[in-house]
Amino acid sequence: MEELVSIFVRSIFIDNMVFAYFLGMCSYLAVSRTVGTSIGLGAAVIFVLGITVPINYLLENFILAKGALSWLSPRFAEADLSFLTFIMFIAIIAAMVQLVEMIIEKFSPTLYSSLGIFLPLIAVNCAILGGSLFMQERNYANIAEATAFGLGSGVGWFLAIVGIAAIREKIRYSNVPAPLRGLGITFIITGLMGIAFMSFMGIEL
Amino acid sequence: MSENDNNQKEVLFSPKNKKLLTNPLGKDNPINVQVLGICSVLAITVQLRTSIVMAISVVAVMGLANVIISLLRKTIPPRIRIIVQLTVIASLVILVDQVLKAFVYDVSRQLSVFVGLIITNCIIMGRLEAFALQNKPWPSFLDGIGNAAGYAWVLLAVGFFRELLGSGTLMGYNVIPGFMYEMGYEDNGFMILPPMALITVGIIIWVHRYKDRDLIDIS
Numbered sequence: 001m002e003e004l005v006s007i008f009v010r011s012i013f014i015d016n017m018v019f020a021y022f023l024g025m026c027s028y029l030a031v032s033r034t035v036g037t038s039i040g041l042g043a044a045v046i047f048v049l050g051i052t053v054p055i056n057y058l059l060e061n062f063i064l065a066k067g068a069l070s071w072l073s074p075r076f077a078e079a080d081l082s083f084l085t086f087i088m089f090i091a092i093i094a095a096m097v098q099l100v101e102m103i104i105e106k107f108s109p110t111l112y113s114s115l116g117i118f119l120p121l122i123a124v125n126c127a128i129l130g131g132s133l134f135m136q137e138r139n140y141a142n143i144a145e146a147t148a149f150g151l152g153s154g155v156g157w158f159l160a161i162v163g164i165a166a167i168r169e170k171i172r173y174s175n176v177p178a179p180l181r182g183l184g185i186t187f188i189i190t191g192l193m194g195i196a197f198m199s200f201m202g203i204e205l
Numbered sequence: 206m207s208e209n210d211n212n213q214k215e216v217l218f219s220p221k222n223k224k225l226l227t228n229p230l231g232k233d234n235p236i237n238v239q240v241l242g243i244c245s246v247l248a249i250t251v252q253l254r255t256s257i258v259m260a261i262s263v264v265a266v267m268g269l270a271n272v273i274i275s276l277l278r279k280t281i282p283p284r285i286r287i288i289v290q291l292t293v294i295a296s297l298v299i300l301v302d303q304v305l306k307a308f309v310y311d312v313s314r315q316l317s318v319f320v321g322l323i324i325t326n327c328i329i330m331g332r333l334e335a336f337a338l339q340n341k342p343w344p345s346f347l348d349g350i351g352n353a354a355g356y357a358w359v360l361l362a363v364g365f366f367r368e369l370l371g372s373g374t375l376m377g378y379n380v381i382p383g384f385m386y387e388m389g390y391e392d393n394g395f396m397i398l399p400p401m402a403l404i405t406v407g408i409i410i411w412v413h414r415y416k417d418r419d420l421i422d423i424s
Binding site: 019020021022023024025026029030083084085086087089090091094123124125126128129130133134137177178179180181183184185186187188190191192193194195198 | 237240241242243244247248287288291292295296298299302303317318321322324325326327330398399400401402403404406407408410411412414415418421
């Protein structure tokens with residue numbers, strides 16, 4: 001249990017998707033104009049990461065990794081399908097996003113309409129594929145750890161996008177040099193927020 | 206380019222085609238102006254060497270993906286086009302990944318997950334959607350190469366400054382002369398840290414928009 005909490009907190013603050021690895025920057029920059037929409041997108045990302053990372057964990061450990069197919073038959077003990085990783089992961093993600101979209105539409109139309117176009121966009125958000133690839137690289141011990149990592153990364157991304165949206169709403173009243181307005185200043189603020197988040201580095205959990 | 210041009214014999218590098226190649230370098234730059242594909246620019250630019258490998262990979266994937274989708278554009282049903290595009294891109298990225306693992310293993314280790322993330326690099330998807338689905342293979346190829354080159358120069362610029370100021374080297378060779386260090390010059394270790402990549406890109410955007418006033422965000 002302690003291990004799970006540690007992974008969760010680590011992936012929120014120390015290995016933050018946006019500030020430490022710059023994943024999901026495209027939607028982070030495009031959708032952070034107002035706090036409202038960024039909360040919607042952030043919630044959707046938490047949701048999708050929390051689902052796809054454990055599923056891809058199972059896929060990795062029971063199908064793709066070297067020798068993973070041996071549960072099927074001892075003849076496959078040597079099979080190594082890891083070269084298919086990318087294509088399988090992205091297929092799972094695209095399918096899951098589609099599925100999540102349909103489920104939400106059926107059971108909670110209000111949430112569906114507030115998320116709007118962001119749901120399908122998530123399929124090409126690199127934070128999602130990145131989450132699965134990092135999960136693969138870090139060799140989590142079991143599916144609970146993978147889930148904790150997925151959810152934690154999602155929450156970290158959520159915090160980042162809500163934070164930048166709040167700052168961007170305020171900065172409209174400041175006198176920013178003209179060529180820096182919009183994109184440029186957002187980059188620099190994100191850099192400064194990244195420096196702030198670095199203060200979490202070195203915390204041992 | 207419309208289909209009417211079919212019957213006219215076109216020169217390979219007509220002015221129109223040349224524009225496809227040069228526009229993304231400046232006023233249509235995928236990073237500075239269209240804000241696509243930022244993730245990798247920031248993450249792998251600590252050294253010039255990884256930036257170069259990444260830039261070449263993206264140029265290769267993008268040129269080929271644009272040509273393939275453009276060849277298939279009349280047979281892809283519009284409803285499933287996104288999954289077809291992702292499959293084509295993912296297959297190309299697998300090829301690139303295997304080549305990198307075979308020939309430059311150490312760089313491939315440093316790039317870690319970011320080779321795989323070329324799949325979700327929005328420049329590629331964006332160009333496939335916006336250009337390759339409507340155009341013939343040759344212009345699509347030029348468009349792909351042009352956009353990838355626009356991406357590449359920003360990548361190389363960021364990598365250049367971060368490695369030069371951060372570790373005093375370029376491609377792993379020392380370029381800051383020894384007497385500078387004796388006079389008290391020190392490498393700015395800050396440049397190696399992730400947040401400085403963001404600030405470097407911010408400054409590049411600043412300079413770019415200062416030179417090209419049309420790009421200034423008025424909203």
